[in-house]
Amino acid sequence: PRSIFFSRHGESQYNVEGKIGGDSLLSPRGMQYAKALPALITDNIGEKPLTVWTSTLKRTIQTSQYLPYTKLTWKSLDELDAGVCDAMTYEEIEQAYPDDSANRDEDKFNYRYRGGESYRDVVVRLEPVIMELERQENILIIGHQAILRCLYAYFHHLQQADLPYIKIPLHTVIKLTPKAYGCDEERYTLPI
Numbered sequence: 537p538r539s540i541f542f543s544r545h546g547e548s549q550y551n552v553e554g555k556i557g558g559d560s561l562l563s564p565r566g567m568q569y570a571k572a573l574p575a576l577i578t579d580n581i582g583e584k585p586l587t588v589w590t591s592t593l594k595r596t597i598q599t600s601q602y603l604p605y606t607k608l609t610w611k612s613l614d615e616l617d618a619g620v621c622d623a624m625t626y627e628e629i630e631q632a633y634p635d636d637s638a639n640r641d642e643d644k645f646n647y648r649y650r651g652g653e654s655y656r657d658v659v660v661r662l663e664p665v666i667m668e669l670e671r672q673e674n675i676l677i678i679g680h681q682a683i684l685r686c687l688y689a690y691f692h693h694l695q696q697a698d699l700p701y702i703k704i705p706l707h708t709v710i711k712l713t714p715k716a717y718g719c720d721e722e723r724y725t726l727p728i
């Protein structure tokens with residue numbers, strides 16, 4: 537049976553600084569993850585053919601750089617656009633836009649950043665990606681937290697309200713194997 541593999545990019549410079557969005561490079565730990573990823577993949581999927589999909593952002597492309605497979609970049613896999621809050625920390629957002637922070641806590645799925653997107657918007661823009669995923673064989677997606685939450689919720693049939701809170705840790709590959717009903721899941725975490 538074919539499987540779909542999800543991984544967030546390795547830790548980025550913005551992750552270290554607690555900033556959201558942006559297009560930063562990987563941190564030294566993130567680079568270690570990128571270097572360890574090929575062995576993690578071969579150990580767990582063997583010789584099966586695999587195609588790697590990344591976003592257009594540097595941190596996912598950098599994370600894929602040592603993988604010896606065909607790669608494709610999708611603009612639709614770019615991280616949720618935080619609009620005017622891009623490149624800010626959550627504390628800075630709370631200071632600058634306290635009402636927005638409260639609204640987001642109230643309804644995180646529907647909250648749309650000023651000049652940016654909501655989780656609902658991301659679910660819509662991921663539709664073509666999901667259509668293509670349904671037709672493909674083994675795919676590894678190196679993505680972003682909000683994006684992978686949406687894809688994960690789709691394959692596990694999770695509720696919209698729960699979707700923005702799904703835990704997708706760094707430095708972990710999630711393997712989903714679709715079955716007649718739902719998906720089997722395994723997780724592989726690198727101690728980096």
Ligand code: F6P
Pocket residue numbers: 551555556557558615616618680681682700
């Ligand atoms: O902090 C990393 C990040 O991918 C941000 O770029 C993004 O805005 C955020 O996570 C999404 O998580 P949440 O919706 O919980 O803020």
